[in-house]
Amino acid sequence: MDGYFRLQRRLLLATLLLSAVAVAGTAVLGSIPTASSLLVGALAGLLYLWLLSRSVTKLGENARRVSKVQLLVPVVLVLIAARTPQLSILPALLGFLLYKPAVILQAVFDT
Template sequence: MGEYAKLQRRLMLATLALSLIALVRFDVLVARSLLVGSCAGLLYLRLLARSVARLGGGSRQVGRFQLIVPMLLVVAAAKLPQLELLPAFLGFLLYKPALILQTVIDG
């Protein structure tokens, strides 16, 4: 489990690093939306990791609670004028390149 915790930490830090790099490249509205989406992606990744960690302890399926996070993000981006939908969703997906990056580094 120690290796799994280290991998989780590295994924979170890589996602945060990619988010910060992306933040300096855009204007305020896009950067804000990207940041909110990135935070939602980090929350989703954390909930998913917690659900996967419980798999070995008697649970046989991944929880569905983490699926609420992207739905809430889309609803918030659609309703709030301070957020744009596309940058928020792209921010949410920033954990994917971090995951690929970690795979390449570890591979």
């Protein structure tokens, strides 16, 4: 389990670093409202990844299948972005998906 917990921390850290670079780059090259939408989406993606990893950790102990609570995160993100005039849906969704390149990069670095 120690290896899994190290992998979990590395994935969360890689997602956080990639999100920080993307938000900073968007703020410099793009606009602040777009960067704030990207930041909200990135935080939602980080929350999603953390909830998913927590669910996978519990998989062997008490549960027989992965919880579906984390699936509410993108739904809530879209609802918030749609109802908040300061946020844009597309940058928020792209920010949410930033956890995927971090996972791919982590897999490449592990091999």
